[in-house]
Amino acid sequence: MAVFTQVSENDARSLLADYALGDFLSLKGIAAGIENSNFFLTTSQGEYVLTVFEVLTLEQLPFYIELMNHLAEKGIPVPQPQTRIDGKRLSILHGKPAAIVTRLPGSYEPKPSARHCAIAGETLARAHLAGLDFAISQPNLRGLPWWEQTAPTVMPFLTEPLALLLKDTLSEQQILAKTADYQTLPRGPAHCDLFRDNVLFAGTPEAPLMGGFIDFYFAGVDTWIFDVAVSVNDWCIEHSTGVFVPELLESWLEAYSRVRPFTEAERRIWPIILRGAALRFWISRLFDFYLPRPAQTLKPHDPGHFERILQQRTTGAISVLPKEF
Known part of the structure; x- marks a missing residue:
């Protein structure tokens, strides 16, 4: 279970005293997640998620918390941070930052259909x-400066052909940035980690409904086309x-572009952006696999997965971005 900080029922009751969220009913740890401790928190007023932040500091968190609040107020289905009685949206629990956010409906879809892809792209x-x-x-x-800083630390663990692939792809991204x-x-603000397990769907498999986007803690200001590339690569x-599944890719991209049409520049550099999105997660998975943090207790993801994706984006066929509708 991905719960690194234990939170008791008495802890939760004490925390709720700082909010106007009703009386405590139950608390249950959530197995998902690799960076934070998460709990389903139920009160007499509703269902919430309590997060204790294990890595991010109190000074680093306002961007993520306020972005979620901003999007929620604009009608985007994301967890909305709850405001304390004193007007703040962050608390301290066991010496660590903590937040309570609304619990969204649904669950993640491990095998998305074209309809799931269209809903995610539009949202x-x-x-x-x-x-x-x-x-x-x-x-x-986790943008280009982090890639440049981290690549030399993982390069010694790679075979010569893979080290060359990493070096050449990084060089391509450095040239593109100029x-x-x-x-x-x-x-603008981008999720930067919108994998399928960070999206919840309600409804049924045949008629899915958007439940919402979760886990904004890798978000940052970046190009929107990078955010799209990260998403479709998963x-x-x-x-x-x-290898891309054409039906899924076309559905995702067309639904997105009906809301925000792609620019000519985005269409021109799309293949390079796809490689950059694959590189970002290959580097991070290599780092977690070969140089795990001392406190890391979960099995790291297989870096070979994004190595294969990067190889495909380098040598395989890539469809073009759709034209404006």
Whole structure:
């Protein structure tokens, strides 16, 4: 179970005294998650999620908490942080930052259909536009500077061909970042980690309904096309090979572009952005696999998965972004 900090019922009752969320009814640990301790918290007023932050500090959290609140107030289905009686949205529990957010309906879909992809794509586009007037700015902390810093630490663990693949892809991203096309890309707050297990669906498998986007704790200001690339590299593939499933990819991209049409610059650099999105997660999984944090208790994800995806984005066929509708 991904609960690193134990929270008792008495802890929860004491915490609730700082909120106007009703009386405590129950508390249950959530197995999902690798960075934080999460609990389902039920009160007489409703159902919530209590998160104790294990890595992020009190100073780092306002961007994520306020972004979720901003999006929720704009009608985007995301967990809404609850406000304490003193007006704050962050608490301290066992010496660590903590927050209570609304619990969204549904569960994640491990094998999304074209309909699931369309709903996710449309919602991401809406979220991008809703974040345009968000007042706080923070870069994607797992963006290019982090890749440049981390790549040398994982390179010694790779075979010569894989080290060359990493080096060449990183160089391509460094060159892209200096181009005029890249400088003109639409950008703003982005989720940056919208894998299928960070999206909840209600309804039925045949008629899914959007439950909401969760886990915003890798979010940052980045190009929106990068956020799209991260998503489709997970949602729209054959998992064993990393090859795109055309029906899923087309459904995802067309639904997104009906809300926010892609620009010409985005269409031109789409293949490179897809490789950058694969590189980001290959590097992070290599780092977690070979250089785990001392307190890390969960089995790291297989870095070979994103190695395969990057190989596919380097040598395989890539469909173009749809034109404006």
